[in-house]
Every structure is written in C-alpha cells, then in structure tokens.
Amino acid sequence: MLNIENLSVSYKSNRNNVHALGPITMKIESGDIIAILGPSGCGKSTFLHVLSGIIKDYAGQAVLNDARLNPKIHNIGFIPQNFGLLPWRSVEKNCLLSLKIKGKPYTEDVKKRVDYIINKLNIAELMDRYPRELSGGQKQRAAIARAFIMNPDLLLMDEPFSALDALTREEAQELFISLWNQYKPTTVFVTHSIEEAIYMGKKIVIMSNTPGTIAEIIENPLFNTENLRQNEEFLKLSSHIRNMIKEGWKHEIKEEN
Ligand SMILES: Nc1ncnc2c1ncn2[C@@H]1O[C@H](COP(=O)(O)OP(=O)(O)OP(=O)(O)O)[C@@H](O)[C@H]1O
C-alpha cells in the first residue's frame, strides 16, 4: 500500500517560489494501476518525481509498505518520457542494469524471468544493439522490459507511449497490460490520452489545474475487458470523462478570474 498524505511541492529559486503540486492525499493499494490525467503544467511529472525519489524536498508524506518512500529501501522503476535508456549501454546491459545496481545474483529463476519478458516484448533480436539503433517503439519495449525485469515495488511511467504512432502505441499498451497481468506491480502512470487511461487504468485520477490537486478518482469498470476498444461502453466512458474534464477546467478558470 502506498499512502500519500498532504503531499505538496514548491520549486524554490532565488527569484521566486512556484507552488507546483498539491496538497494531495490518496491511498494506492498494492497491485493497483493508476492512470493520472490532468492539464499541462498541473504537476503530474512533479508527482512522479517525488514518488521516484528524484525530488526529495517536499511537504507531507509518502509511505510505501510502512516505510517512508525511499529508492534505497524500495525497488522503484521509473520510465521517463524519453524512455531513460543509457545510450552507452547495449539493450541487454540496459535491461539488466537494475539487477547489477541492486547486486542481485543472476540465478536460473531470474534468467527465466528475463528471457520470458524479453521474448514477450519481442526484443530478443535487439539485445546487442544500442538505443540509438532502435526505433521509438523498440526503445519503448526495451524500457518496459527493463522496468519489469527489476520486479519493482512501484512502477512509475511518465507519458510512456506518447512518442509512438497510433498503432504502435496500441500494441505497446496491449503488451504492457498482458505483462502487467502476469506480475501486477503497483503502477502509477501519467497520460494525456483519455482512451489510454481507460484502457490501462484500474483507477483514473483526474487532476485540477496548477497547483494540481485531485479533482476526481474514477474506479474504471472497463479495466481488463476483452476487445475493449470495440466496446460501446468504452466510447461512453471516454466521452463522460472528456466532458467532466472540460467542465471542471472551465469551472476553475472562471473561479480564478
Ligand atoms: N525545476 C522547476 N523549477 C520551477 N518550476 C518548475 C520546475 N519544474 C516544473 N516547474 C513548474 O511546476 C509546474 C508543474 O510542472 P510539471 O512538469 O510537473 O507539470 P506536468 O503536469 O507534468 O505538465 P505536462 O503535462 O506539460 O508534462 C509547472 O507550472 C512548471 O512550470
């Protein structure tokens, strides 16, 4: 369980103070997959940077399984928008990096898991290449492989599929969900796509304008439904969320003026 209480972030410089996020209070159950939707600049990446340990200066609390969130204690996987592959390492070395950092022995069981993930994501042929020799979709799959191989307590993804064309994107989402169903890491991901939030989010969190707070949490009744994209309910829910977002953000802009 990830327990977030009154979490807020201000960016401080000698010129000014920007209140970028919060306060946010929410509980994320183990094995949840949370989609975060919100307007540009509302603090979504900031939120992930706190959860990944990149931002340490924040107010409030984030507690994962009874310990304050800490990348030294917890195994946290983060896929940033540019995939975060190290350009000077081959795909294989990128994928195995977390095991190396954590000093995990490469046992038969670990090797089986690694082989399974790599084959599932269809990147076995690419292991000797370097990130610059991959297409966007291939980089994406390598980044997903790396994240699952580390077997994270918490998996974070910042607009993970936004750089992909529509079909590659749907394929990546499907691969992700089928792997997720197998290992069920607790996952928080940010997206600008309502369809992606419905396809991949067990819960959908809608954030308000800057500084972002939680406007709404929707339990997604369509999560893990087969052939979801052809389902009429899928279109209904996405138009409902679209209207809610439009109304919410209009409302706030009026209140601000
Ligand atoms: N290093 C920084 N210093 C000062 N302000 C920052 C810094 N990084 C982000 N901000 C501000 O904090 C707010 C939240 O930024 P953040 O990147 O978290 O937004 P976001 O919701 O991820 O936006 P987008 O959807 O465009 O990626 C914005 O107003 C941004 O201008």
Ligand SMILES: [Mg+2]
């Ligand atoms: Mg962002």
